[in-house]
Amino acid sequence: MRKTLLRGMRLIDPATATDERIDLLLADGVIAARGVDIVADQETRIVEFPGAVVAPGLVDMHVHLREPGREDEETIESGTLAAVHGGITTLAAMPNTEPTIDTPSWVEYVRSRGRLARVHPIAAITVGREGKALAPLAELAQAGAVAFSDDGCSVADANVMRRALQYASMIERTIIAHCEDPALVGAGVMNEGLASTRSGLSPIPAAAEETMVARDILLAGSVGARLHIAHVSTRGSVELVRRAKADGIAVTAETCPHYFSLTDDDVRSYDTSTRVNPPLRSADDVEAIKEGLRDGTIDAVASDHAPHSLEEKQVEFDAAPPGMIGMEVLLPLTITHMVDTGILSLGKAIALMTVQPARALGITAGTLETGAAADVVVFDPRAKVEITSDWFRSLSKNSPFIGSTLSGRVLITIHDGQIVFEEDLGTAQGSGEDHGKRAAESNELVVGV
Template structure:
């Protein structure tokens, strides 16, 4: 394997509290060393990234790869190629496939695929995600599951959730909870408020999420288990998690880029890619999510990448299945709506997108420290560009960011020492020379051999 020397970049590695203009040398799939003026040997590929940010590979802890079952929407292969395109070098795949990932052999199926980046299976909490019988958590952990979740559905029974937390705790893995009270949700399809009234769509109150968050915090306290709340979307949920952390409960949580970028007024466009679960909330909720991201209440940003076919989304808003794709726009949407707006620093953004999700899942990613896995994301935070449908590598195109201008773009993704995405690389051109076409990073393109 050829060594890679990354020069000319600004290295941001929150795990080692590094923010410095240094070179990084990768060898044998590991970070060999970093420092100023590293000399490259003969067999080394030197990449001058020309002032771009060099960060640990991003970790997206919440993606739906739809494989097995809906390979028309996404496969493990297409979803991981999309992830590499988005600067993501590790994903945790949710088990709400058909069938659900609820046996060791299905966990092995997810792990055994040849993929450009690392894929970690999350196994179901209950058999068939039906909320009744717990899965064999010890065997699933043994097979390589990194967490348990019935995501897509809440665990309705408090008794089942309590036992799940107890068993997960025994095998040392977190429970990832999709917090939604189905009774309060009713037949709602968007956030309940003025926007739902004006649009004539049935509303889902914030309480539908917050009641479920409160229940699970109480169960986490009584069991002492590790609880992770998925896709936090409301001001009240942020406050509940903040207080639980102050009380010393072992709780972490994530939000998704759409919850700090869009509000329920946007949903009045009836764009079905804006139908998500939980729904896009009010401007006040959005502001509270930003505060939670900045003050450490929210630990991670995950895309909740949820591919759906064009046919399924080309229907009335109420009839569309919930979910939007997001693994490819995770970083640029975060840079545009959190970093450019001054809500968080670049270092905090990298922590939220890489270091902290890796630590929640206890997987060997999220740092550029010498000796760690050579997963690197290089991005230009100042590059403004317009998102187009054909830019995506996902099989699905259900993104509300199509047609919008974002600021910040991934230019190079390296997974375990191999280049898995390179801006402007062409298939018949492996010497790394850049080809100019369309809209480009204003300065020189990154790769020089």
């Protein structure tokens, strides 16, 4: 297999506490060497971008790929194409497909179809995500389920949730909780507050999320299980996770870029792409999310990439399904709202999208240590990206960020040593061979930005 030398760029690898200008050599699909002035032989492709950063391929722990069942919205193929366009080389796929991923054969189906990026299936906690009978967790784990979640809804029955936590703990897997009490959500479609009063849309109180976060933390603590809270969106939830961690409970948490870059005021336009579960919150909640990311209470930034067709979203706000696409804007939104604003260092931001979600999932990924898989993203943190509908590689286009300009442009994404995305040249679909030919004459590739 061809070697690749990433030369003379700023290498940020939080897993090994590295932030320095060094070379990175990829060979045989793994990180072969790192250091200063690594010598390249004739066969080595050289990648060099002035001003760029080399980081581990991003790990997105919350993605909806829609296959099986809604291949008009996204497939594993199109979803991984979108992933690598966003610099993501490892993703965890939620089980709320049609049918639900609650059998070993469906887990195997999802796991084996990731070609451009590594796809880790998350299996359902309960059969059909109905919240009643536990799915066969041990067999699902055996087939490759990385974690369990009924994402899309909470497991309303506390006893079912408690037993799920106990079983998952025995087989050393994490339960990922979507925390929204169905009774408190009711017919609500947006955050309860001034904005909902003004808009006349049915409100969802912060307590709908916080009561479930509190319950699940108590249950996990009482049985000694590992719990991960998905898409934390309120000040109260951040505070509950902060206290649980201080109490030594094995809880981790994620938030999504839309919970630190948008507020419930953005729903004012009745743009259905701003309808998400949990809903966009108040400016005060956004401040608390940022603080939670800054002080380490929140472990990961995940996209909650949720593709929906145009037809489904072109309806009244309350009739639209919740969710927005997010993998391709994960990095630029985080750089623009958390790094450019001085809240996080670039290294801390990268940790939230690489090694920290990998640890929360209990997988080996998100590191550039020698011997690790050659999953790498090269990006320019200062280069601007104009978000247009055409720019997205996802099959769906439901994003409230269309029309905005963000910082942080992905230049190259490498998965298992192969270039799977390359700026301007489109996607080299897992080979990088064309590119090798072009670069062969000079043994060098320098693309200015």
